Amino acid sequence: MIVTGAERREQITAEISERTGITEAMIERLVHAFYDKVRSDAVLAPVFDTRIADWEPHLAQMCAFWSSVALMTGRYHGTPMVKHLPLPVDAAHFDRWLDLFEATAREICPPEAAAHFVERARRIAASLELGIANGQGVLLGIGERFRRNQAGAGQ
Numbered sequence: 001m002i003v004t005g006a007e008r009r010e011q012i013t014a015e016i017s018e019r020t021g022i023t024e025a026m027i028e029r030l031v032h033a034f035y036d037k038v039r040s041d042a043v044l045a046p047v048f049d050t051r052i053a054d055w056e057p058h059l060a061q062m063c064a065f066w067s068s069v070a071l072m073t074g075r076y077h078g079t080p081m082v083k084h085l086p087l088p089v090d091a092a093h094f095d096r097w098l099d100l101f102e103a104t105a106r107e108i109c110p111p112e113a114a115a116h117f118v119e120r121a122r123r124i125a126a127s128l129e130l131g132i133a134n135g136q137g138v139l140l141g142i143g144e145r146f147r148r149n150q151a152g153a154g155q
């Protein structure tokens, strides 16, 4: 029997979904609940407020992103690194982002699913922080964090 790439991908998605309990509906709930928190957070909201006028398309993109990352569906076709490079963020923003994400994942998802999301979020956050530091001419060592000086840490 010939198995196409699309069929193989569907098998992988089904296998992850069965193992973790993650579904597209769970991703929708997680993404919406998470950005509800972000939008009223003192550290993160200012970064988003000036850049996202219409939240619906952003939330749809984020659902596609998490579907690709968590369920390997290939629904997302974007360039997150490019979008984050110009943002005025550092370790403090990433720590806050991860705190809120982990809290939301634990509220919305069963433990296996929450662990699956959180592990991926941590890795992607670390790689975005590394990229942002690099863009500012700072080469982070392993385990090192990116901290801007106070003057550069505004919105």
Ligand code: HEM
Pocket: 044, 047, 048, 051, 052, 061, 062, 065, 077, 078, 079, 080, 083, 084, 087, 089, 090, 093, 094, 097, 120, 121, 124, 125, 128
């Ligand atoms: C320091 C914490 C973070 C802040 C302040 C932040 C902020 C933003 C903002 C303002 C945008 C919109 C950019 C634009 O459309 O011009 C964006 C997009 C996005 N962010 Fe973040 N972000 C953070 C961390 C993360 C992390 C950890 C992930 C993934 C685990 C992530 C995934 C994405 C994705 C996938 C997009 C959409 C890119 C697209 O439109 O294709 N972000 N983020």
